[in-house]
Amino acid sequence: MKKIKAILLAAAMTLPLTACAAQQPDAGKAAADNRETVYQVALLQSLTQGYYDGIIKVSELKKHGDTGIGTFEGVNGEMIVLDGKVYQALGDGTVKEADDNETVPFSNVTFFDKDLTAPLSQMNDINSLKEALTKTVNENGKNLFYMVKINGTFEKMNVRSELKQEKPYKSLDKALATDQREFNYENIKGTIVALYCPDYMGGLNTPGWHFHFISDDKTKGGHILELAFSSAEAEFDATRDFDMYLSDNSEFQGMELAKDVSDAIKKVETNEK
Ligand SMILES: [Zn+2]
16 A cells, blocks of 8 residues: 555656646545555465564454455464454364454455456365366466455365464474364365465465365364365456565564475475375
C-alpha cells in the first residue's frame, strides 16, 4: 500500500493542479489493486532455520488478506485464513479461531477474488492434484502468484500440525522430527487453501504448491500431507503483486537467509523423506 501511495504522490507532483484533481478516482483504483497483492510475512527460509518469533499480530495480518496460510509464534499450529477469519490448527488436533494478539512468524495472505475455476475429477493423491492445478496455472501464466480454494468432500485427508516450540528454537526439521502430529480423516467436508509460488521464488518461499485444510465445521485442519477426492472445483485468484514484511530484530538480521535450505523445506513441507 505504501508503495502504491508513493507512486501516486510522485505522479501527482509532476502534474498541474487540475490534473491532480483528476487523479482522485485513482485512489480507489489503488485500493482495489491492493487486493491483488500476495502479502508475505518473513521467509519460509527463516522459519525453516528456526526463526519462530512472531513479527506481526494476527489483527494486522487480517488487514492484508482474507485468505491464506501460515503458522504462529513458536510454530504453535498451522494457520488457515478463510473468509477473513484466522484459524489455528493446533498440535493436539483441535482448531480455534486465533486471538488477534497472537503473533505470526510466517504467512502468505491475499484478498481472494476468483479469477478462474477448474473442475477437478478423481484425485488419488496430492501429486495428481498438484499436476492438475499446475496445468491451469501454466495455461494462465506460470509467473504469477495464485491463491486457490477447493471446497468439497475429501475421501482422504491427512494433515499435520505440531506442538508449540520453546526457546532456544531448533530448526523446523528437527522440531518436526519429534513434535509433528498427524491426523487422518475420511469423508470430511472442508476447504483446501493453497498457495502457488512461481519457480523463481526459491529463495524466499518454496516454488510450487503449499496446501492447508480446514473442515467446514472448523474443528479439524492442518498442513496437508496426502489426500484423495472424487470431484471438486478449484477457484483460482491470480495475483500480480508481492509484498514482503521483515523483522528488524537483531537475531533475524544475523541470519544467513541465502543459505540453501530447499532440502529441509522439502522434508518439512511434504511427506517425501
Ligand atoms: Zn504448511
